[in-house]
Amino acid sequence: MFSNLKEHPADKILALMQLYKDDPRPTKIDLGVGVYKNAEGVTPVMRAVKAAERKLVDEQTTKAYVGLAGDPAFADVMIDLVLGGAVPRDSIAAAATPGGTGAVRQAFELIRMANPSARVFVSNPTWPNHVTILNYLGMELVEYRYFDAETRGVDFDGMMADLADVRAGDVVLLHGCCHNPTGANLNLTEWKAVVDLLLKTGGIPMIDIAYQGFGDGLDEDALGVRLVASSVPECLIAASCSKNFGIYRERTGLLMAVAQDKGLRGLTQGSLNFLNRQNFSFPPDHGARVVTEILTDAKLRADWAAELEEVRLSMLDLRKQLAAELQRLSGSDRFGFIAQHRGMFSRLGASPEMVARLRAEHAIYMVGDSRLNIAGLNKTTVPILAKAIIDTGI
Ligand code: LMR
Numbered sequence: 001m002f003s004n005l006k007e008h009p010a011d012k013i014l015a016l017m018q019l020y021k022d023d024p025r026p027t028k029i030d031l032g033v034g035v036y037k038n039a040e041g042v043t044p045v046m047r048a049v050k051a052a053e054r055k056l057v058d059e060q061t062t063k064a065y066v067g068l069a070g071d072p073a074f075a076d077v078m079i080d081l082v083l084g085g086a087v088p089r090d091s092i093a094a095a096a097t098p099g100g101t102g103a104v105r106q107a108f109e110l111i112r113m114a115n116p117s118a119r120v121f122v123s124n125p126t127w128p129n130h131v132t133i134l135n136y137l138g139m140e141l142v143e144y145r146y147f148d149a150e151t152r153g154v155d156f157d158g159m160m161a162d163l164a165d166v167r168a169g170d171v172v173l174l175h176g177c178c179h180n181p182t183g184a185n186l187n188l189t190e191w192k193a194v195v196d197l198l199l200k201t202g203g204i205p206m207i208d209i210a211y212q213g214f215g216d217g218l219d220e221d222a223l224g225v226r227l228v229a230s231s232v233p234e235c236l237i238a239a240s241c242s243k244n245f246g247i248y249r250e251r252t253g254l255l256m257a258v259a260q261d262k263g264l265r266g267l268t269q270g271s272l273n274f275l276n277r278q279n280f281s282f283p284p285d286h287g288a289r290v291v292t293e294i295l296t297d298a299k300l301r302a303d304w305a306a307e308l309e310e311v312r313l314s315m316l317d318l319r320k321q322l323a324a325e326l327q328r329l330s331g332s333d334r335f336g337f338i339a340q341h342r343g344m345f346s347r348l349g350a351s352p353e354m355v356a357r358l359r360a361e362h363a364i365y366m367v368g369d370s371r372l373n374i375a376g377l378n379k380t381t382v383p384i385l386a387k388a389i390i391d392t393g394i
Contacts (some may be wrong), residue, residue, distance in 0.1 A: 012128060012368055020365045028363035029385065031376040034180065034344050035248060036311055039378040046246045048304035052293035056286075065282050068273040070096025070254075074288040077295035078254040082176075082209060082239050084219060086226035091262050093269035095276055096283035098251035100210045100240025101129060106255050106275050107206055107236045108137055111171050113271060120206075121163060121172045123147075125347075125369060127180045127208070130173060144172075147182045152337035152349055154184045160197060168202025174228070176209030176237075177221035178343020181371035185215065185342055191224040195231045205232060210240035213308045214315065215342035218244075233260045241291050243344070244308055250287030311375075315344065318377045325386035335389075345371050350394045362388040370394075 016032040035043050069075065075094040083092075097103040111118050120139055122130055123146035134141045142165070145158030166172060174194070179185050186194065198205055205228050215221045229235055234257075241252040257268045276283060294300045319339045326335035338346050350358075350370040358364040364385060366372040377385060 011132070016365055016367060019359075023363060023365075025363040027384075029365065029376065029381050031364065031366040031372040031374075031385075034243070034373055036243060036246065036315075036344065036375045038314070041376075041378070043246065043248075046304060046307050048294045048300045048307065049245060049247060049290055051300055051303075052290045052297075055293060056289060060289075063285075066285055068276045068282060069094065069269065070283045070285065070288055071292065073296070074292045075254060075256075077292050078239055078241075079256060081218070081295060082212065082222055082237060082254075082256070083226055083229055083258075084222060086230040087258055088262075091259055091265060093257045093259075093265050093272055095255050095269075095272035096285075096288050097238075097253040097255050097276070098280060098284055099242055100208065100238055100253040101133075102251065102280075102283070103238035103240070103253040103255040104130065104208055105133055106272065106279070107238050108133055108139060109275050109279075110236070110255075110257065110268075110271060111204075111206070112137060112139055113275070115169050117169075118204075119167070119170045121166060121170060121203070123159070123173070123175070123179070125181055126173065126175075130208070142170075146179075147184060147347065149349055152182075152184060152347065153340070154186060154190070156186070156190055156193075160193065163194070163197055163203070164201070166197070166201040166203035170201075170203050171206050171236075172198065172203045173206045173208065174224070176207045176212065176225045177215045178211035178345070180210065180343070181345050181347055181367065181369060183341030183343055183346035184337075186224060188223055188227070191227050195228055198228075198232050204234050204236070206236040206238070208238045210238075211243050211343045212239070213244040213305075214312055214344055217312070218305065218308070229258050234258065234264075241287060245287070245291055245294070245304070247287045247290065250290070251284045252287030252291060315374050318374050318382065319346070321379070321382045322374070322377065322386060325383055326389060329386055329390045344373055344375055346374060347371050348389070348394060350389075350392070354392050354394055357392050358388055361392075364388055 013033050020030050037043050119142050121142045121144050124143040144162035145155045148155035207225050212221045237256040239254045242248045294304050323339035348370040352368050355370050
């Protein structure tokens, strides 16, 4: 039986992690996978997470099953964090999932279950796993233009032109903030135009929000999601706690299904529960409980928000340093976009050959599409990267 299996192409981001690990050069710089690292190159456990975990160890009395949709208290705090009261709680069905990827997967399955002929419009480019999961599920995928290779900003006219083809019942996948892999994001005026287009076409938005708090701030990063959720008849939201709580390996996420018709909530909730049961039964609980503890305890919440803000500002600072150094070395403003982008990533706009040269000649690792993880840099490595970029002719 096993001999019938086919080789699967390696996930480019995860393969790069391995290449980096195997590189013996002590000067190597990892700008690959989307994991936050501080100036010492460490991905710390956040203070509030440690405190909440200690409390859990001391006070938790059972590890018995919770429920197919996870702990309702987790859904409540996450809905509040992401949607901030933009839509009434009783119009939202929600289920905890193994990480943001789990939420994305369950959302696609829900779409397929409700409308097998729905096409899913995804930005070109998007997080590669969006594409592979859709292909794996046999769902039809349509790309819409998103990145302007010239300005390294959003090709908004191209995006709107392509989304004009959306038919009623099709799904439009949007990144809530901190677009992965480009770092280029919609402004509020553009979000409003997207909402108008969705209302006109009958397209159903699905928003993947994995980096809330990494862009312009916790509430600022959620403005687009809140606008969409409060404006359209139905939408799906896949939220991740991996990055903003730094609990990557705990696999903590939430899928939300919002419907203006509150009568649909029970039916939708039942389907979310069913999908969880079929795929993994009960969702992981530890990370969700830590998040709930933090968000319901005023002191822990304030400490978490403060630490997250430090993380956000440190990435913003690195963006500014890199853009300034590149301006100094190139004598031009053509890298100004790095300071404009938000979140963990920026797409440099370099060719795969140039990315390979950065790796071979300078031991600098970024994803083949020239996505770099800003958080992989520090004061010392910013000038090294800037010089390597210029030397490579990018
Ligand atoms: C990334 O884009 O690097 C992260 O979301 C990690 C992953 O699972 O790909």
